[in-house]
Amino acid sequence: MRVLVIGAGIGGLCLAQGLVRAGIDVRVFEGEAGVHSRYQGFRIGLGGPGLAALRECLPPRLHGLLEATTGELSGERRVVDEQLRVTGRLGPLNGGMATDRHVLRHLLLAGLADRVEFGKRFVSYEEAADGSVRAVFADGSAACGDLLVGADGVGSRVRRQLLPEAEIVTLGGNGLLGRTPLTERFAGLVPGFGTVVHGPQLRMLLGKMEFRRPPHLAAAELAPDVELPATGSYLRWGAFLPPHVEALPQDWTATRELLLGLMDGWHPDLVELVRQSDAVNSSPLTVRHAKPVPHWGTRRVTLLGDAVHVMPPSAGQGANTAFRDAALLCRSLTAAHHGEAELLAAVERYELEMLDYGFAAVAASLEQLPTFTPTGR
Known part of the structure; x- marks a missing residue:
């Protein structure tokens, strides 16, 4: 099995770490020129299922470093x-623990140098009759795999092609x-x-x-x-x-x-x-949030993190939910890799569960937002 991940943010890299641990071939493609290309340095809170999911995907040898580079x-x-x-x-x-997104992203890149390509701006995907999926990039190159995962954030090009009717709301x-x-x-x-x-x-x-x-x-x-x-x-x-x-x-x-x-x-x-x-x-x-979407019918393209359920920062659940996605999808793909489930059935189980808790987190974030915003916003 080969998995193509579009986006080398913390959610996509967490998935890649878990897949490597499971012995699954994974390639990550990032449109930015490098890890320092864009401002990403702000604190995020980790806790509950999100923190457990991150630890599940991260190699045990890095758990001590994760702990040392976080805060109370x-x-x-x-x-x-x-x-x-x-x-x-x-x-x-x-x-919970506090971490810096930029530092955490560097940590999640550990050991993935030969699997992550920067400067690969995703353009579109093509699904072939033989069950494979092909990712096309702006430089004219392409990559083929058994599953493509859109982990490319709120402006996801993968989502735009897979779910053209999905709506992202920008709050006033x-x-x-x-x-x-x-x-x-x-x-x-x-x-x-x-x-x-x-x-x-x-x-x-x-x-x-x-x-x-x-x-x-x-x-x-x-x-x-x-x-x-x-x-x-x-x-x-x-x-x-x-x-x-x-x-x-x-x-x-x-x-x-x-x-x-x-x-x-x-x-x-x-x-x-x-x-x-x-x-x-x-x-x-x-501040943006995604409107709930129904299950779209499983195919060889799926979504993870902000690419599907972006939410306001008011509940501190964006990164935690992305890590939860990564661990759940990794477990589903590992079952398929071991012959315990068909690939599409495994992906469908992931999608149904992810949509349920993901949009519950969006709703909780919207509910808490008035606490932090001025009256009349």
Whole structure:
């Protein structure tokens, strides 16, 4: 069996790691020129079935490195006003870990150098009469396999061909995603799991990414063949702007000044958090979600992660659900590889279960979104 994965994001790479462990031939194709081509550095939370799925797919020798390059993610979720006065609590969450998406992506590339090709922009697929599927790329090349998996994110070209009627909704309003180097002063803003700031014109969501060990140093000791970036600890923040802010400047410096203008009179720690933000790793934030789709009838093309069930970040379930997809699909394909199931039947079981929990996660994320967005958005 040969599996073609379109997209070398964390979901596609997690699947590839699991398939390699299962002895299944897998090839991953990524349109970007390299792993550093695009900003991907923000904190994500891992926990529950998602964290278990990641560990299931990742080689055991890398489990210690995963643990060393994450941070604590537990405790109370405070709601405060713009002066940092506590106005409410959302209840504690425990048992998870925080990780940096860019660092995790490097970790998931470990051992896959001969299986991942960058600079391969997917154009379309063709299903052949002999049961194979052919992926066509913009450079004129092609690859053939027994199954093609679209793990190419919210703008998935695979989804557009497989499910042309599937709808991705872009929610109104503007958001910003910022990253500020962690200091003792800023660490105090997030004493637990996270902090939500309800200000008069905007709302902010604060999360701390404090690595247990510097990723590049942990890799050098625990897995010398793995190269991880020298990313420092930081505080990740999201800001959801009021409806009257209809357009954002292209330049981050100008965008930051706009945000600081909306924060006039706020607590100095919050103002300084934004003022010291890292321009390279801060950007506008577009919030999208997928509308549920019925099962499309199994064929030799399927979908994983944001390519099928993109969701708002409000419940912290996007990456967790993608990892859950990867582990479930890996188990299904392993059964087919061992002759315990027919390939299409195995893929169908994956799709039916994935659609059920995937769109339940979308609904839960939408339900929690008003907690983090300004009234009227």
